[in-house]
Amino acid sequence: MRFLTVNEIAETLGMSTHRVYEVLRHGLMPAVRIGRQVRVEEQAFKEWVASGGQTYDHLNKSRAS
DSSP, X not given: OOXXXXXXXXXXXXXXXXXXXXXXXXTOSOOEEETTEEEEEHHHXXXXXXXXXXXXXXXXXXXXX
C-alpha cells in the first residue's frame, strides 16, 4: 500500500497545493489524516480520478439533503 502526499497529488493533477488542501477539506477526495499530515492512498486516488472525481456541486447537493 502506497500513500501520496499533497505535493504529489498537486503535481499529478496540475493543481496548486492550496487547491488540493481545499478539495480535501471539503471531503471531495478520499484521505487519511495522520496527526497533522494528510495522505491519500494511491489506489483510492486512482479510483477517484477514474470515476471523474467529485465536484463542489456534489458537495452542495449532499448538504442540501
